[in-house]
Ligand SMILES: Nc1nc2c(ncn2[C@@H]2O[C@H](COP(=O)(O)OP(=O)(O)OP(=O)(O)O)[C@@H](O)[C@H]2O)c(=O)[nH]1
C-alpha cells in the first residue's frame with residue numbers, strides 16, 4: 001500500500017512539473033510570433049457608425065473615426081479614437097454632399113493620416129458612399145495606406161434608391177477611384193437590406209440592420225486572424241487571399257444550428273450582396289465552435305465552394321474556437337469575385353411621347369403644308385418628311401382616324417393639282433396675293 005501511495009505521489013509531482021513547463025513554453029511562444037496589428041477606420045458619418053458598432057464587440061483591433069463633422073463624431077463610441085479634420089474648410093460641419101471638399105480636406109491632412117495608418121499590418125477602411133466626406137476622403141486614405149505597405153481592404157455601402165441619382169453618381173465615381181488603391185473591396189448596396197427587413201421599416205432600423213450584419217462579418221474575420229485553431233488560419237493566409245489589387249470581395253459570416261443542412265448555401269448567398277463568390281480567385285473558409293466536424297462534412301463544404309470559384313483558386317480552410325457549448329459560426333471570405341453584377345444598372349425605359357409632343361408634331365406638319373404655298377416645294381419632298389416623323393413618333397391611330405387622314409390627304413392633293421394646272425403667269429399673281 002505504502003509503495004503504491006509513494007508511486008502515485010511521485011506521478012502527481014511529475015505531472016505538475018510537466019504542466020508548469022508547458023505553461024512556461026506557452027508564455028514564451030507568443031513573443032516569438034509577430035503580433036498582427038489590425039486597424040479599422042470609419043470615414044464620414046456612416047463609416048463612423050459602422051466602426052462604432054464593431055468596436056463594441058471586438059477587443060484586439062484599433063478603431064478610428066474620421067470626419068470633418070464634429071457633431072457626428074460626438075455620437076461615436078468612446079472605444080473609437082476620433083480624428084477630426086478639415087476645420088479650415090468646413091468649420092466643423094460636414095461637406096454637404098461635396099466629394100471635392102472631402103477630398104481636399106483629406107489631402108491637406110496627409111501627414112496626420114499617415115501617422116494613424118503607419119505601423120499597421122491590416123487596415124480596413126469603411127465608408128458609406130454617396131455623401132461628400134466618405135466618398136471624397138476614402139480614396140486619399142486608401143492611397144496613403146497602400147503606400148505604407150499595409151494590406152488594405154475597403155468596405156463600402158451604396159445609397160438607397162430613394163436618395164436619388166446624384167448620390168448614386170457620387171458613390172460610383174468614388175468607387176472607381178478608390179478600388180485600384182486597395183488590395184480588395186466589398187460593396188453593399190443599402191437597398192439590399194429590404195431583402196431581410198420590411199420596406200416599411202424605419203430608416204434607423206434599416207441602417208442598424210446593415211451595420212450589425214457588417215459588424216458581425218468583420219468581427220469574425222478579425223477573430224480568425226487572432227484565435228488559434230485546430231486547423232489554423234493566420235495572417236500569412238489572409239495575405240495570400242488578399243494579394244493583388246482592386247479585388248472584388250465577398251465577406252459573410254453566419255451562425256448555424258448543429259443540424260443545419262443549408263448552412264453552406266446560406267453563407268454563400270448573402271442577401272446583402274449583388275454578387276457572389278463566382279469566379280473568386282482566393283477563398284478562406286473558417287468554421288468555429290464545431291467540435292465534431294467530420295471529414296465528410298468538410299469535404300461536402302469544400303466541394304460546393306470549389307464548384308463556384310475559379311478553377312485555380314487558392315482555398316484555405318480553417319477550424320477555430322473549439323469550445324464546449326459555443327455556437328457554430330461559418331465565415332467565408334472570397335476575393336477576386338466576378339464583377340458582372342456589381343451594380344444593378346437601371347433599365348432604360350422606352351421613350352413615351354406625351355400628348356403635348358404629339359400636338360407639336362402635328363403643328364410641324366401643318367407648317368410644312370403651309371410652306372407648300374411656295375411652288376418650289378414639291379410634294380415629293382413633303383411626303384418623306386411626314387413618313388419620317390410618323391416612324392419616329394409612332395402615333396397610334398384607330399381606323400376612323402386613319403380614314404379621315406386619307407381623306408384629308410386626298411383633298412390636299414386635289415387642291416394642289418388645281419394649283420399646278422394654273423398657268424405660270426397666274427401662279428405668280430396667286431402667290432403675290434397670298
Ligand atoms: N449602412 C449605412 N449607411 C449609412 C449610414 N449613415 C449614412 N449612410 C449612407 O451613407 C450615405 C452618406 O452618408 P454619410 O456617411 O453621413 O455622408 P458623409 O460621408 O459624412 O458626407 P457628408 O455628410 O456629405 O460630408 C447616405 O446617403 C446613406 O445612404 C449608416 O449608419 N449605415
Ligand SMILES: [Mg+2]
Pocket residue numbers: 044045069072094095131133
Ligand atoms: Mg457627414
